[in-house]
Amino acid sequence: MNAGESPQPGPAVARSLREAKDYDFTLVGLIYDAMESGVYYNGLLDAAFLIPYPSSGTEEMFERIEAINNKIHIDVLIPTLDAELSAYSKLESRLLQLGIKLFLPTEDQLSSRSKLHLPELTRDLHLQMPNQKCIGSYEELSKMFNEFSPPVVVKGIYYEAGIANDYSECKRIAGKITSKWGWPIILQERIVGGEYDLAMFGDGSGSVIGEIAMKKMALTEKGKAFSGMTINDENIYKIGKSFVSRTKWRGALELEFVKETKSEMYYLIEINPRFPAWIYLSSAAGQNLALAYVEMALGLKSKTFDRPNAGIFFVRHAIDLVSDLNRLEELSVNSECFIERKKYETQ
């Protein structure tokens, strides 16, 4: 539920649900740290609970969710972080027995979209993606680097990336990534062009419930969208539709592209099997994809949205959220807090 320098999707999902017409949801934030900013956004959450990191294992996660569910019943749970998706996917049927519903990609879908398996998936689906090699050691790195024309993109398999103009820079970035996340890393051809994202929601049978494409207008140092504009390019939507139809994608999805300036072709860079941090733009543009998740999880037929208009624009704006010590104290001491519903601070 953090919306700081590198924002997570949680606050945007909660904001979309808080503003959903015809519903008055009780929103519970599941957080990993008492300082996650979404907790201090007045009117956004009704309660927050600390949960163990996914690295602690699915059993510990399940026990904590079960304990939380005994205090405040959870009807629908929306995982929004890459690291927790696989665990929740494994726990989906057990959580259902507690009355907690999810609408997630299958484990096969999660595995097929990983950075390591992306080349096979794009080949099967006839999508363009930059050439890439998976690298398991410095020795391999020195050999494979020569197969690329610099600049080359150096990526961790889960997080972080950098652009290297020569081998020494490549080695330095690889060292930084592997010191945190370990090997392997990925070397990827750099496509020169503008960055575009497509967020979608698949119903699990091959149909798209909603879709929204945007051009990244401004990027953070880490390459995250800090500003974006909805677009209406038939080509990007066609790629997305084909992807959902052929994979029978279930749930939220973000496809990241670079549109090569020279050829005007879209190259698929990454697939995120969850809502992106900018997903509030979808509800602002008339397609509340977070609400679609809730409705699909509850077995209600979610309406299929019309494509949003082009030219709807967002820019992030960081402000200081102020709170007294009560929420922080409750979370620090009891690992939970119930929040009195205050006036929702919209803009």
Add this chain to the structure above:
Amino acid sequence: MITNRLKALALSETGFLFDPVTGHTYTLNSTGTRILDLLRKGISEPDLSSVIAKEYSIDNSEAAIDCSEFVKTLREYRLLD
């Protein structure tokens, strides 16, 4: 001939231009805005210069150079087929 590409562009009176396919935005001066507006109304490229020459009270030859330059720029930015 008005192409789909031209029709899709969103051009405001202030000269703010939005390309809904790429998401790019541009700011045009009043002459650029007028030329693009004329193109979107179906004025052919050869007829452009005479309209501009008349409206801005300049020589036809001068208008022809300016219009041709501007149309070339539009093509470079792929705003015109």
